[in-house]
Amino acid sequence: MAASIVKRVSRVKKLNVSHISARYKLLTGSRHFSTSKQWNNALVLGVYENESTDSIDFTGTARKFDEKADGKISQLLLTVKKPLKCGKTRTLHAVDPEFSSVLVTCIGKRGEGYDELETVDKGRESIRAAVAKAVLQLRELGENEIEVDSCGDTEASAEGCHLALFSYDDLKAEKSRKPAVRISCATRYSQDKNSMEKEWRKGAILAEGQNLSRRLMEMPANLLTPTKFAEIIKEQLADKCEVLVRDKDWAESMKMGSFLSVARGSVEPPVFLEIEYKGRQSDSPLALVGKGVTFDTGGISIKPSQGMDAMRGDMGGAACVAGSLLSVSKLQLPVHVKAFIPLCENMPSGSATKPGDVVTAMNGKTIQVDNTDAEGRLILADALCYSEQFNPSLILDMATLTGAIDVALGAGAAGVFTNSENMWNKLQKASVRSGDRVWRMPLFNHYTKKITECQLADLNNIGGSRSGGACTAAAFLKEFVNNKNWLHLDIAGVMSNSGDVAYLGKGMSGRPTRTVIEFINLMSKETKN
Ligand code: BES
Ligand code: ZN
Ligand code: ZN
Numbered sequence: 237m238a239a240s241i242v243k244r245v246s247r248v249k250k251l252n253v254s255h256i257s258a259r260y261k262l263l264t265g266s267r268h269f270s271t272s273k274q275w276n277n278a279l280v281l282g283v284y285e286n287e288s289t290d291s292i293d294f295t296g297t298a299r300k301f302d303e304k305a306d307g308k309i310s311q312l313l314l315t316v317k318k319p320l321k322c323g324k325t326r327t328l329h330a331v332d333p334e335f336s337s338v339l340v341t342c343i344g345k346r347g348e349g350y351d352e353l354e355t356v357d358k359g360r361e362s363i364r365a366a367v368a369k370a371v372l373q374l375r376e377l378g379e380n381e382i383e384v385d386s387c388g389d390t391e392a393s394a395e396g397c398h399l400a401l402f403s404y405d406d407l408k409a410e411k412s413r414k415p416a417v418r419i420s421c422a423t424r425y426s427q428d429k430n431s432m433e434k435e436w437r438k439g440a441i442l443a444e445g446q447n448l449s450r451r452l453m454e455m456p457a458n459l460l461t462p463t464k465f466a467e468i469i470k471e472q473l474a475d476k477c478e479v480l481v482r483d484k485d486w487a488e489s490m491k492m493g494s495f496l497s498v499a500r501g502s503v504e505p506p507v508f509l510e511i512e513y514k515g516r517q518s519d520s521p522l523a524l525v526g527k528g529v530t531f532d533t534g535g536i537s538i539k540p541s542q543g544m545d546a547m548r549g550d551m552g553g554a555a556c557v558a559g560s561l562l563s564v565s566k567l568q569l570p571v572h573v574k575a576f577i578p579l580c581e582n583m584p585s586g587s588a589t590k591p592g593d594v595v596t597a598m599n600g601k602t603i604q605v606d607n608t609d610a611e612g613r614l615i616l617a618d619a620l621c622y623s624e625q626f627n628p629s630l631i632l633d634m635a636t637l638t639g640a641i642d643v644a645l646g647a648g649a650a651g652v653f654t655n656s657e658n659m660w661n662k663l664q665k666a667s668v669r670s671g672d673r674v675w676r677m678p679l680f681n682h683y684t685k686k687i688t689e690c691q692l693a694d695l696n697n698i699g700g701s702r703s704g705g706a707c708t709a710a711a712f713l714k715e716f717v718n719n720k721n722w723l724h725l726d727i728a729g730v731m732s733n734s735g736d737v738a739y740l741g742k743g744m745s746g747r748p749t750r751t752v753i754e755f756i757n758l759m760s761k762e763t764k765n
Contacts, residue, residue, distance in 0.1 A: 278337040278379035279422065280370040281309070282363070282387035284346040285322050290314065293346060297385045300425035305332045313340060322362055323738070325370055327377070337379055341370040343387050350668060361671040363387045364396030368739035371397045375417050383422040390421060390432050394439025395750070396739045402447045404454040404743065438567065442670075442750045445563030448472065449746030452555035453731070457531035457548040462507040462579035465530060465551065469509060469558055469577075476565035482508040492578075492618035494597040498611040499580035501535055501588025506580035508619070509554075513565050513573045515760070521572040522759055523628035523719075524561070524752075525619045527612045527635035528554030528579035535582045535608030536590055549744050550612070552731050553634035554579060559749040564756050571760035576623045578615040582608070594693045598622060599716060602693035610697045612637045613712045620716040630659060630721035630759070632752065633713070635728075640705025641677075642729035647736040649675040650748045651726040653710035659721050666754035672737075672747050674725070683711035725752075 281298035292310045294302060302309040308331045313320070320326065322344035331338050344362035351358045367384055374382055387393050397419045405413040421436040423429045452460065452468065460468075466481045473479055487496055487508050499506035509528075512521070532550040533539060539547070554577045561575055589595070593605050595614070598621040603614065612635050623631055634650075641651040649667075652674045654660050660676055667674045686699035686708045695715055699708030706726050713724055730747040733740040737747075 277335045278339065278374045278377075278382045279332070279335045280367055280374070280382060280384045281338060281340050282343045282366065282385045283313075283320055283340055285342055285344055286319055289317060289319060295343070295385055295387050297387075297422050297425055298340070301332070301338075301422075305338075308332075309338060309340065323365060323369065325366075325373060327373065335383075337374060337377055339370045339374055341366040355664065355668060355673055356671055357668050360389050360392040360669070363389050363392040364399070364671060365738035367393050367396040368400030371417065371419060372400050375401070375415065378415070379417070380415060381418045383420055385422050386426075386432060386436070390435035391439035391442070394421065394436045395443045398440050398443030399446060400739050400741070402443075402450060403741065404451055407456075441563050441566045442753055444566070445559040445561075445753055446746040446749040447559075448562050449552070449555040449559030449749045450744050452558060453549040453552050453744035453746065455548070457581070460530055460548070460551070461504045462528065462530055462581070463505065465528065465554065465579050466507045466509055469511065472558070473511060473561055473565065476513065477561060478512040478514075480510040482510060487618075490618075490622065491596070491598050492622070493595045494603055494614045495578050495580070495618040497589045497593070497595040497605065498529070498535070498582055498608075498614050501585045501608075502581035502583040503585075504530070504581050506578070508622075509575070509577040509579065511558075511561060511575040511577070513561055513571075513575075515564070515568060516570045516572055518572040518629075520627050520629040521574040522756065523623040523626065523631040524557045524573060524575040525616060525623055525631060525633035526553035526555070526557035526575070526577045527551065527616055527633075527637065528577045529582050529612060529615065529636075530579060532582045532609070532611065533584060535588050535611060536584045537607045537609040538584055539609060546732065549731050550582075550636050551579065552636040552727055552744070553612075553725075556634045556727065556746065556749045556752060559746060560752045560756065563749070563753045567753075567757075569757055569760045571756055573756065574623070574626055574628065576619045578619045580615065582611045584608075592692075597716065601695060601715060604690050604693040604696045606696055607698045610709070613709050614697060616713055617716045620713060624718060628719060630656075630723070631717060631719045632723045632725070632755070634725045634748075634752070636731050637726045638706045638709045638728055640702070640707075640709070641726040644677075644706060645675055645729050647730050647733065647745075649673040650730050650751075651675060651677045651706055652723060653677050653679050653707075653713075653726070654723040655679060655714075655717075656721045656723070659723050662758050663723060663751070663755050666758055667748065667751040670748070670750040670754050672730075672749075672751045674748065674751060677710065677726075678707055679710055679714060680707070683707040684714065687712045687715075
């Protein structure tokens with residue numbers, strides 16, 4: 237433990253954000269731990285929903301703990317007439333000398349699985365929510381060492397705990413921060429402890445990837461500039477991936493006129509990140525592309541000031557790419573991934589792009605920029621063109637691209653636009669497992685027409701009317717892709733969580749990082765990647 241504390245402190249120093257360096261913390265997941273701290277032991281146990289008032293339907297692990305406590309847990313639970321319902325908890329004290337608190341959490345009906353209408357695995361989703369609630373309640377009670385029931389799905393249980401305990405309070409005074417909590421899997425009664433530990437670790441790593449995305453998205457834009465984003469990515473990924481940090485001159489030499497037209501309004505220099513993870517030899521990597529607008533004011537087509545602070549999260553696509561890469565590399569998945577992240581600010585200034593300006597993208601297409609607030613598609617156009625140079629087996633881009641996708645789907649699912657039925661099926665399968673859902677949207681020519689009808693150039697960066705805004709944005713991106721396996725994820729609607737997902741606190745969500753990791757996992761099983 238002491239060694240890892242030293243390591244964390246040295247990482248903080250390297251970042252050179254002097255005014256906050258003492259408070260600033262890079263790493264994802266749980267808090268710093270003090271070696272002198274007194275640890276309390278607490279236990280989370282799962283029970284299934286059960287109508288009976290004279291028996292408790294424990295999980296396998298919970299039953300063993302009840303036996304260990306001479307049946308006290310079931311006795312106490314049965315003293316209350318009303319059986320526990322899904323999502324509800326009971327906290328017991330002094331039932332087992334080993335634990336100061338035992339929290340029983342209801343994980344729904346036994347045997348719940350895939351729900352077709354909901355397109356989600358309800359069993360796994362209930363476990364995530366139930367253990368999340370449990371560990372947060374125990375943290376409130378001052379418990380700081382918690383053993384958690386695998387609840388029959390160790391990976392989901394680990395995800396729920398690790399996602400729930402995330403908080404971004406690095407910039408607050410020590411006393412206002414959430415206390416450190418150590419969590420582990422209750423493996424002692426397991427037939428196969430090793431495989432349970434492995435599953436737990438996988439779930440923790442999946443959550444860690446999403447927590448990195450959340451942290452990056454939450455960071456204020458004065459601290460997370462394109463340059464800082466690149467520094468953090470190097471810190472987080474350089475030991476497992478090759479990270480190339482390209483500058484403005486490089487982008488100019490690549491003729492990325494569309495990307496640079498967005499960056500030109502800001503004093504912060506743009507950065508283009510190129511990251512490679514080689515978990516196997518292949519000459520057709522899987523390409524990830526992420527929108528990295530570290531702050532979107534709208535530029536000259538400026539946004540209203542109300543709620544503009546949320547635009548610090550407009551690098552959510554970039555963050556989810558980084559979070560996915562962190563997990564993929566930690567899990568050592570046998571896959572070859574290349575990631576492309578254009579980073580810049582979208583600011584109004586004397587040097588900013590003006591409505592009606594015409595810019596030229598890397599593939600030679602000219603674009604009339606009628607609205608400088610439709611900047612995401614401009615930076616992605618060049619990044620998508622560039623990614624095509626590496627013969628990718630598929631291209632998956634993520635972007636907080638349009639307010640229109642939020643109007644269409646809200647926080648229920650990320651909108652997916654893809655030219656491949658096969659890719660769609662795989663992504664949806666991944667999302668059923670992760671619980672972080674996707675919904676397919678159209679790539680009709682109908683929408684392409686809206687952006688090719690342009691007075692001065694080959695393409696207009698807006699569709700003319702507000703109708704189908706997410707679809708016209710996707711149609712615009714399509715003009716820069718030739719790959720037959722392309723997926724565009726519009727993640728603006730799922731950017732932040734305001735209570736929709738029970739196991740994510742309020743704030744930037746890091747969605748759909750775990751779905752993408754799971755998708756890459758599925759793809760790693762195919763020979764081509
Ligand atoms: N970054 C925004 C989209 C956005 C909205 C992200 C809400 C997260 C939450 C994007 O750059 C934008 O401003 N899009 C415009 C496009 C329009 C001008 C065609 C929009 O959606 O209003
Ligand atoms: Zn914008
Ligand atoms: Zn934007």
